[in-house]
Amino acid sequence: MNQIETLVRKAEGEVNEASTLKALQEMQVRYLGRHGEFTALLRAIGGLPAEEKPAFGKALNEAKARLENIIEARRAALRKEDETRRHAAEPQDLTMPGRRMRAGLPHVLSQAADRIKAALIGLGFELIETPELELVKYNFTALNYPPDHPAMDDQDTFYVDDDHVMRTHTTPFQGRVFEERRPPFRIFTIGRCFRNEAVDRTHHHTFHQVDAFMVDEGVSMAHLRGTLGAFARAMFGPSVTVRFRPDYFPFVEPGVDFAISCPFCEGEGCVVCKRSGWIELGGAGMVHPDILENYDIDTDRYTGFAFGLGVERIPIMRYRIDDLRLFMENDLRFLEQFQA
Amino acid sequence: MKLTVEWLKEFVRTDAAADEIGHTLTMLGMELERMEESPLGPVLDFKVTPNRGDCLSVLGVARELCAKDAARYRPTDLMRECVNGFALGDEEETAVGAGVEVLDPDLCPRYGARLFRGLAPAQSSERIQGRLLACGMRPINVIVDMTNYVMLELGQPLHAFDLDLLAGSKVVVRRPRPGETLKTLDGIERKLGPDMLMICDADRPVAVAGVMGGEDSEVSGSTKNLLLESAHFDPRSIRRTRKALGLSTDASYRFERYVDPEGVVRALNRFALLVRKDTGTEPVNGVLDVYARPPERKPxxxxxxxxxxxxxxxxxxxxxxxxxxxxxxxxxxxxxxxxxxxxxxxxxxxxxxxxxxxxxxxxxxxxIPESLPIGSTLQGGETPEPALTSRVKRAMLRLGFTEVINHTFGDLSPLDADGERVRLRNPVAPESALLRCSLLPGLAACAARNRGRPLFLFEAGKVFLNGREFPALGFLMSGRLLEEHWENKESPAADLAAAKGMVDLLGELLRRPFEFQANDDKRFHRHRQAKVLAGGRELGLFGQVLPEVADGLHVREDAMMGELDLEAILSVPEATPRYRPISPFPAIRRDMAMAISSKVPYSELESAVREAAGETLERIWLFDVYEGEGIEQGKHSLGIAMLLRHPERTLTDEEANDVRERAFRALEALGATRR
The missing domain is CATH 3.30.56.10 (Phenylalanyl-tRNA Synthetase; Chain B, domain 1)
Known part of the structure; x- marks a missing residue:
């Protein structure tokens, strides 16, 4: 019995002296391991008289348990010391830059286009793509542009030959849709357009437009206004309202220009809305009955609306960009300002 | 178009201020662009849409205001007189002393004229000059000023001929004869096309109808006798003519947009009244009026x-x-x-x-209220082509690339693809005449612009080649793969392997596994390029641009560039993954090191291993490639790792060793020696 007590004392002394976790681990193995000193004592049990055996065994097990507790306590203490030491030795300067991964960045125009897409798809419109190099037929004729009409004046056109132009707007998708589908439909497209204009801060020969139209039974200007209102609120926030004013485009009748109440000043008047409280966003109207008739659609049964707007306008307003040319210059110092 | 508010108020009685009038015009469809101040008070500058030629005048604007709000805008006596045609009472009579003949009534449905004799040289009144100036016109002499004044007031362009300079004292409205020319008021000798309508005297053209007068019959301050023209010309013909001549005048602008044929004589009368008032001269009695084709107005x-x-x-x-x-x-x-x-x-x-x-x-x-469409409920979405482009863009963003958008128009570039190009007939500049046939030149320009930093750029856009317009994806990778940081001072630069890895992963993201083959495009480094295929279709290529090409474009020599045809990708069916149960048992890794001829493609080794290893092979990868000291010339040393796992139980060491042994034997059959 004394042997046990002596061994525990000795072990306890050593354990409390252990200065590292590693040393402690070694001690644990030395005393309690498979080939440790306690196991050796256990083997000694064989030489004891039978009546002493149970008491000896019990005492040994108790001693083992005690030692285990002592070791665990020492281990916890050492861990704590270790941690404290390590923290003291390794101060972390969190103001130093972290290691950054490369994150992909969508172009600021794509970000605007994506928002537009989400809003229109949510309103039940389907996105299609039509050519940038377009037939005169779709760009003008099918859209009711009379030959030699002044309406062509604001459509300075890049010609490839007599029949092919770079589309001056995204509206030619209408003719292509009419040739392939019958109403009802709600369709939109988004993409590049080209006009032969001198390039400056506010003009470019290349720009992006979105065009949407729907044809169904009973479609009215109230539906146009409602759809534009829902669209504008999805884009600019819940307080935005839509205003119509008469305008002219050969492919709609009636034709309107639509403006939204300025979301930046809530109508108070600011730089973006030029103190008017309204921001003109695009053109719209009811699909011209001439066009419906050209595609054999019964104008008494079906009516439709159409609207279009420039994509660049959206980031220009939102971020107060003052030079249209920046969009296609691809200077990363510009693009990286608009993370998404 | 500019008008003074006080002039407008001669036609409409209203207590509305300029701002309110401007707003009303905007809401009528004539957008107020600016409000200016003039000695005559506020000036409205507003836009008139091309379908509303009738609004290009005081009369037209007054008419719209009265129609919009009859309580707020009431016609004045002058407006009533105007509506009644400013009748002088002699309109039924024919003036004597000159003749009018219209040979081409299709282009000139109505031609009217009044004659004036014995005009005294005079300046127009201060009021007339003031109004012209406020509306952006320059006063010249009493006759020209009055014609401009009437045009602004009534929308009817007038033209004054010096009657003494008209041969035969007559006007003939006709198309030009072959070889005829005309020196216009701006001093330019004009060649005349066969469909341009001319105002001629007995001998020759004296004016381009509706566009500009001729120098020879021009009126001056000393003109005594006058033939005043007021006509209605075919809008399309005027537009074609002025475009062909490269001229645009206030007159042609209005004629193109339709001038009221019924207002022809009224304008002559108004001119006569003003001349009488300001100079005391009476017109010659009667008018000359050839009204061949009154317009048809259908109910x-x-x-x-x-x-x-x-x-x-x-x-x-x-x-x-x-x-x-x-x-x-x-x-x-x-x-x-x-x-x-x-x-x-x-x-x-x-x-x-x-x-x-x-x-x-x-x-x-x-x-008009706001209301959402009812009736057929339709499913919004994207058709396959734009859907694929969106997906490719998202995939490139996931791969850490930055999107750029480049111009469609450009010049020849050493990075152009081979093939037939599309050329603009009227480019903004000669170096912007070609439609891009590849996205690579634009990406190279972006790289040059942003030189001096690692670049991972892509563009998805339309290109034009060999009669096709199709969407493509282009990318450029150059410089360090890892950002410079004290913890990773060293970083590999983008190279062929990085590009291949990226494209390979892109194929996975698009669920269209890509294959790669050697390629020989002349734009790229001979050995550092690859062709990309899927389902047997060629999709595009990537590689390192030739150093001399990169240098000329100010792009880093080791930049990797590539381009894929998205239409081709779309035509490859998308693979739908099928669920495989996940084994809960542990995996064992076994490595193999071997020396083998560099000529044997790795893909052959991999498939040999796959076949030999069987179903427990979960993953295989190449972890080491070495050539040089200790390896025979023409060979390299490869390290291939296998991750093995059994679907239903724990794999034993012995089984794993067996798999490795089988794999090694298969490799040896291809000429590998164990190391």
């Missing part, structure tokens, strides 16, 4: 059901009828519908919906 049936449907707001029939009448339409009622005949100045009102627009415009678009 249209306008149904209340139609306007209520289209406008989406109920407009009472009485209000609709009153509105149309106020605009000058003749309106009757027939079986519950209105029958409206447009006035002579409105060629744009043809069919029912044109009148519906007028009803809505006057009723006020602000009264």
């Amino acid at each position: 249209a049936k306008v149904r209340p059901s139609r306007w209520n449907l289209v406008l989406g707001v109920e407009v009472p029939e009485a209000a609709a009828a009153t509105g149309l009448q106020a605009l000058g339409c003749r309106v009757t009622e027939e079986n519950g519908s209105l029958v409206a005949t447009p006035p002579s100045w409105r060629a744009d009102l043809r069919r029912e919906d044109d009148f519906v627009e007028e009803i809505g415009r006057l009723w006020g678009y602000e009264k």
